Amino acid sequence: SQTIHQWPATLVQPVGSPLSLECTVEGTSNPNLYWYRQAAGRGLQLLFYSVGIGQISSEVPQNLSASRPQDRQFILSSKKLLLSDSGFYLCAWSSGNTIYFGEGSWLTVV
Amino acid sequence: QKEVEQNSGPLSVPEGAIASLNCTYSDRGSQSFFWYRQYSGKSPELIMSIYSNGDKEDGRFTAQLNKASQYVSLLIRDSQPSDSATYLCAVNGANTGNQFYFGTGTSLTVIP
Numbered sequence: 269s270q271t272i273h274q275w276p277a278t279l280v281q282p283v284g285s286p287l288s289l290e291c292t293v294e295g296t297s298n299p300n301l302y303w304y305r306q307a308a309g310r311g312l313q314l315l316f317y318s319v320g321i322g323q324i325s326s327e328v329p330q331n332l333s334a335s336r337p338q339d340r341q342f343i344l345s346s347k348k349l350l351l352s353d354s355g356f357y358l359c360a361w362s363s364g365n366t367i368y369f370g371e372g373s374w375l376t377v378v
Numbered sequence: 379q380k381e382v383e384q385n386s387g388p389l390s391v392p393e394g395a396i397a398s399l400n401c402t403y404s405d406r407g408s409q410s411f412f413w414y415r416q417y418s419g420k421s422p423e424l425i426m427s428i429y430s431n432g433d434k435e436d437g438r439f440t441a442q443l444n445k446a447s448q449y450v451s452l453l454i455r456d457s458q459p460s461d462s463a464t465y466l467c468a469v470n471g472a473n474t475g476n477q478f479y480f481g482t483g484t485s486l487t488v489i490p
Contacts, residue, residue, distance in 0.1 A: 365429075366412065367468070369422050369423070374419075
C-alpha cells in the first residue's frame with residue numbers, strides 16, 4: 269500500500285532563517301506531488317505541485333520554493349522565512365483522481 | 379469567485395442526529411468530488427469520493443452529487459461525538475487532472 273511521510277512534524281524558526289521540509293512517498297511510482305499550506309482557521313492553499321522529477325509548478329509567488337530531486341521525494345524550502353510563513357504545511361500525493369495527505373508540519377516563525 | 383465554497387459553520391448537532399454538510403463548485407466541467415475530515419491539528423483524511431450524479435453510501439456517510447446544480451453534500455447519520463471535526467469539500471479540476479481545489483471547510487460539533 270502507498271504511504272506518505274513528511275518531516276519535521278513541528279518546528280519553530282526565527283524570522284530570516286532558512287527552511288527545509290521533506291516529503292517522501294512509498295508504494296507508488298511517478299506520483300503527482302503537492303505542497304499545501306493551511307493558515308490558522310483557513311482553507312488549504314496550494315503552493316506547488318509536481319508531475320515529475322524536476323517539474324515544479326508554482327501557484328503562489330512568494331519566498332518559498334520546491335524541488336523534486338527524486339521521483340518520490342518533494343522538498344519545500346525557503347532562504348529567509350517571514351512571519352507570514354507560519355502555518356500548517358501539508359505534503360500530498362496523487363496517482364490519479366484522488367489526493368492523499370501526509371501528517372503535516374507545523375511551522376511557527378518567531 | 380472561489381472554486382469551491384462551503385458554509386464555514388460552526389454546525390452543531392446532537393448525538394444521534396443527521397448532520398448535513400453542503401458544498402458548491404464553480405467549474406461545471408469538474409469530474410471528481412471528495413469529502414475529507416480534518417481533526418484539529420491533524421491532516422485531512424479522505425472519507426468519501428463521488429463521481430456521478432446521485433447518492434453514494436458508505437456506512438453512516440452518504441455523499442450526494444448534483445452536477446446540474448454544481449452541488450455536493452455529505453450526510454452523516456447517527457452522528458457521534460467522534461465525528462466532531464472540520465469537513466473539507468474538494469473538487470478535481472476539469473481542465474487538468476493534476477489540480478485539486480478545496481473549500482475552506484465546515485466545522486461540525488456533535489453534542490453528547
